[in-house]
Amino acid sequence: MRRIDLKSRKEKILGTIVETYIEEAKPVGSRTIARKLHFKFSPATIRNIMADLEEEGYITHPYTSAGRIPTDKGYRYYVDYLMPEEGLTPQEKKEIIQEYKTVEDISEIMDKTSRLLARLSEEAGIVVYPCLKKSRLKHIELIDIKDNSVLMVLITYSGLIKNLILRFPHPYSRSQLEKIGNFFNAELEGVYLSEICKYLLQKRLSDDFSVYNLFKDAFSILEEAFKKLEEERFCFEGATQIITQPEFEDRVALTKLLRLMEEKRLLLEIIAQDMEEEGIKVHIGEENNFEEAKSLSLVTTNYHVEGNTVGALGVVGPTRMAYAHIFSIVKNVSEILENILQERRL
């Protein structure tokens, strides 16, 4: 949405309404605004301006004579043009450092990140695991575990480690496995995981048949295993605390929200769509395509390792959320997450 020319006085009042409503969760009256603006305008003047803002669709009345609350359009204008840039408090920064102090494996990092987002924002936090497909292979190890089963350990340059169990139609001897493993490592090192199958298929036509023949009848097994890497995993934390917000005292709103919590995949879809686009994105209420999410807002961003977008994270809550603060939380947490992942790359 382009910036509409709201004269600065109007903007100040809209901003005050939005911020006050975010804080207090109840309709904002003209007197309150006058006070917040140090009586630069009288309540009567403010009422006139509010009538204009309402006509233009930035705010509404819940009933004839209550204060005003922002509409989605109002929040959108606030987020795009009025929102101040906020930083985190030293306290919050300390909390982040503290949380990440003892992390080891990736699922722990994801867990802690989503908890952090939830706790700092006092809404729900969601984090999508770094996606393997966009990482380059550093090393493959094949370990014979039983009969026809082989454990394949994939290690990527981005520091991700993934175990896959392959069930072949017939057993391989240890020396055969070693041969295949060496072949894989020689041929596939540096290749993006998403490309591996394609790459192997091409090899079929190439020179080194002796090893390829060893596993070519098991190719479909490999293909299927690599498909597993496509699945997006994610963490979601804080559902319970967003339920206690006053907007969900209403039984209908609550039921909708609960359905969404059960079907978290819908949220994943929203957040995954954003992944391709750089920067922090905000989705406000009705802007969301899913019926269940139309009373919610999301603040999301993607995160990178070695310059590649590998995942996304964000905060989910009612449309009445502390956008400025949450913007800053999402920004900071994603940056710190990037640093941590960066340090772990191989």
Add this chain to the structure above:
Amino acid sequence: MRRIDLKSRKEKILGTIVETYIEEAKPVGSRTIARKLHFKFSPATIRNIMADLEEEGYITHPYTSAGRIPTDKGYRYYVDYLMPEEGLTPQEKKEIIQEYKTVEDISEIMDKTSRLLARLSEEAGIVVYPCLKKSRLKHIELIDIKDNSVLMVLITYSGLIKNLILRFPHPYSRSQLEKIGNFFNAELEGVYLSEICKYLLQKRLSDDFSVYNLFKDAFSILEEAFKKLEEERFCFEGATQIITQPEFEDRVALTKLLRLMEEKRLLLEIIAQDMEEEGIKVHIGEENNFEEAKSLSLVTTNYHVEGNTVGALGVVGPTRMAYAHIFSIVKNVSEILENILQERRL
């Protein structure tokens, strides 16, 4: 608690009160009971008996003249002596099969199990990961990943696979790693993971010094890594749906519950304590040691692989929960989980 001699008429009435209250969530009156018992007794008779039951502490009044609700003692008696043995409906059995149809790695199994418990019981489900310490080592693989870092893959006979990253004070060559790996596999195969450190320490005094010397300065690293295996991981699902139960409309009760949900570790503690004891355990309300859990009940059981208790699972909800049904859910799900884990062992 021993069976107190409640004459069978009393028992019938207590059972009816418990079951009706579980279903309806509101105090049960004498007329309702009379109807449920096909007017074998008049409401007046039932009132007399209820007065006795109340005096003995099995039921209470919320206020002078409402119906009765069971006390924790009442629920306890019901669970111990009155509860019928219920099975699952074919529908439910189908749902379980369906859920487990496509499972691959252990975290997926745990995830699905907790979701299953939550969905079937309409309460919250909790599952503790199989504990590695109680598994015997089948194979160790050491993979050089970067500078001083080595990936250690532990494979157990129970089919669990665990990756640990070891950061050594100095780098090892590939051939050194292989030597150490071979040594480990030769010496440690079949040893319980909890015993490995102790076992290696004993080796210090033994004959084969040449390999032991290679890593003995890194022993503390190993020790620390193995300590990681002690941590209990778990899944918890369904918190949102137990919040909607009428008992949590009260703001105070809700707050307590939310704190518990944030600090899920408390639940873990309860469930982990039960692990040592065989069979299905029921904890009712005040029986729980934690303040926050005193209005909740847990139905838990442990599960086994190869005869060893390796984990636990259960259902958490308000004291007014469908004990008979949930008992059956916990029993069936744990059995099926055991089968699945059993099939995966190596």
Add this chain to the structure above:
DNA sequence: TTTAGCACTCTCATTATAAGAGTGCTAAAT
């Protein structure tokens, strides 16, 4: 020992009432 009858208690839903917050409009002030 069981049951019918009845007075009594307490909740819950409904209604009435008053206080309060906030608006919109009009007319005066700047």
Add this chain to the structure above:
DNA sequence: ATTTAGCACTCTTATAATGAGAGTGCTAAA
């Protein structure tokens, strides 16, 4: 041409009052 004060009006919310209903406990009869 704006801005503001004043005021009537609207709608919510809290509180109290009321009555119906559910269910009890007790007494006395079956």
